[in-house]
Amino acid sequence: MAAAKSKQNPIPSVWARTRREPDQPALSRAAIVREAVAMLDAEGIEALSMRKLGARLNAGATSLYRHVATKDELMELAVDEVAAEIHVPDADSPDWRAAAAEAAHSFRATALRHPWLSSVLGQAGLAYLGPNLMTFSERLAALFTAAGFPEPSRAIDAVLSYTIGMSTTEAAWLTTVARSGESEADFIARLLPAAQEAAAAHDHLAGAYTDAQAATTDPVALRDDKFAGSLEIVLDGLAMRLPH
Amino acid sequence: MAAAKSKQNPIPSVWARTRREPDQPALSRAAIVREAVAMLDAEGIEALSMRKLGARLNAGATSLYRHVATKDELMELAVDEVAAEIHVPDADSPDWRAAAAEAAHSFRATALRHPWLSSVLGQAGLAYLGPNLMTFSERLAALFTAAGFPEPSRAIDAVLSYTIGMSTTEAAWLTTVARSGESEADFIARLLPAAQEAAAAHDHLAGAYTDAQAATTDPVALRDDKFAGSLEIVLDGLAMRLPH
DNA sequence: CTGGTTCGCGTACAGCGTACGCATCAGCGT
DNA sequence: ACGCTGATGCGTACGCTGTACGCGAACCAG
Structure with a gap:
């Protein structure tokens, strides 16, 4: 009790001594990034603000800036x-084609799991130099080099660009669906009349949108098939480039 | 002069009669969109605000909302x-392959001319139903159907996704370059040391970045070649799908 | 002339990213 | 045991954003 009167505690009682819960990891770059990703996944890219993120970590908004230079850097x-x-x-995978397909599917799965990724890539590309992106590129390069492609970078560009294009388009669509609050099937059903009317004046599109009717039963499977199907085309093109 | 005293004009003199310059087009949805595009092209997506756009049109910010429901709609x-x-x-083009390549190149050129397009596509996809996008889709469908593809939509997805992926990546890169205020070659030169250091631990990337040295002489031609080269791979894959 | 509709504007609100400076605290050389 | 130094968290504040709301002026049909 006598200690409570020391000049270090101006007014407060000993009970103010609740100085700091010990194993609270405080605040660290890693914790911030982890929580940011969780928040982006849960509420989307436009819901992430430094204030809300700080609040989630029991911290003020500006405290984050001790560990991260700017919001853009945080997104990186x-x-x-x-x-x-x-x-x-x-790279020593026996079947280069299956391996490439697996990489593409894994990329797509990640992009669909974190739809905000597409938004960021659209604005900043993947010239990020982060360690994980570097090893991703490295492993892709190793895979296509080992497969024997004379120009591995051309092959990588073909698969990767296709995969990025398809995935961002899908992710953007899923974001739109999510904003509507409906299930994908319901959203399609509600959108269909407008789409058909808009397509009425276009011979070749009218048919395409009657296909969309089928999407109201199992849209996920339909998108999976779409991605896999066109990926085969790209892989066919690649196969032709292999020497033997 | 007597009329100036009528109750309709509380205080002003006749000179206030400068009511409205006649051929000022006022404010219209078309004019707003046109100016927004000009502004996006000139200053990038984050520089476009309703206030600045209004100012450019000699109007207040909120006046725009008479013609456009929301900023998102304006972006659409x-x-x-x-x-x-x-x-x-x-569609009656004799050489489907050349026609498809031309469409792809035109898409890319447009995306690079308006780099903000990639940002918007990443967030909203192209499920927009706007008339011009509809005719774009229609003409693509017509082209690939006329070419004789058994599954035109698969073919379209392959080329279009590749083109979107490559173009958005490039556009994002160009945006980053533009923000630096340097020329593309200078920017590459300045970035190179960091990139090489980051790639040092990765066998297959070290080589790739020495190639990048060459980009400091003519980066534009190098990107053109990159796009055209990998596009050929995709088109090869397509060619295999044609019946005969 | 009159009543309704359209248009542009001013004001206002809630939220944003972040610059700045203060208070606290850990670890240190003396 | 002491004061110093550097790192950390926080409160406040600035300038900016999108846009809801209500007003006055201008037009157009009856």
Whole structure:
């Protein structure tokens, strides 16, 4: 009790001594990035603000700036964080085609799991140099080099660009669906009349949208098939480039 | 003079009669969209604000809302506006491969001319239903159907996704370069040391970045070649799907 | 002339990213 | 045991954003 009167505690009682819960990890770059990703996944890119993120970590908004220079830098870190989830098979894989397909599917799965990724890539590209993105590129390069492609970078560009294009388009669509609050099937059903009317004046589109009717039963499977199907085309093109 | 005293004019003199310059087009949805596109092209997506846009049109910010429901809707309109610039050859074109390549190149050129387009596509996809996007889709469908593809939509997805992926990546890169204020070559030169250091631990990337040295002489030609080269791979894959 | 509709504007609100400076605290050389 | 130094968290504040709301002026049909 006598200690409570020391000049270090101006007014407060001993009970103010609740100085700091011990094993609270405080605040660290890693914790911030992890929480940012969680928040982006849960509420989307436009719901992430430094204030809300701070609140989630029991911290003020500006405290984050001790560990992260700017919000843009935080987004870079978030991108690299989820880049670790993309799985590229080892270069000594016996079947290069299956390996490439697996890498593409893994990329797509990651992009659909974190739809905000597409938004960020659209604005900043993947020239990020983060360690996980680097190993992703490295493993892709290793895979296509080992497969024997004379120009591995051309092959990589073909598959990767296709995969990025398809995935961002899908992710953007899913974001739109999510904003509507409906299930994908319901959203399609509600959108269909407008789409058909808009397509009425176009011979070749009218048919395409009657196909969309089928999407109201199992849209997920339909998108999976779409991605896999066109990926085969790209892989066919690649196969022709292999020497033997 | 007597009329000036009528109750309709509380205080002002006749000179206040400068009511409205006649041929000032006032404010219209078309004019707003046109100016928004000009502004996006000139200063990038994050520089576009309703206030600045209004100021450019000699109007208040909120006046725009008489013609456009929300900023998002304005962006949709802007996207459809530039979609008109994409040229897809007629379906009766004798050489489907050249026609498809031309469409792809035109898409890319448009995306690079309006780099903000990629940002918007990443967030909203191209499920926009705007008239110009509809005719774009229609003409693509016509082209690939006329070429004789058994599954035109698969073929379209392959080329279009590749083109979107490559173009958005490039556009994002160009945006980053533009923000630096340097020329593309200078920017590469300045970035190179960091990139090489980051790639040092990765066998297959070290080589790739020495190639990048060459980009400091003519980066534009190198990107053109990159796009065209990998596009050929995709087109090869397509060719295999043609019946005969 | 009159009543309704359209248009542009001013004001206001809630939220944003972040610059700045203060208070606290850990670890240190003396 | 002491004061110093550097790192950390926080409160406040600035300038900016999108846009809801209500007003006055201008037009157009009856």
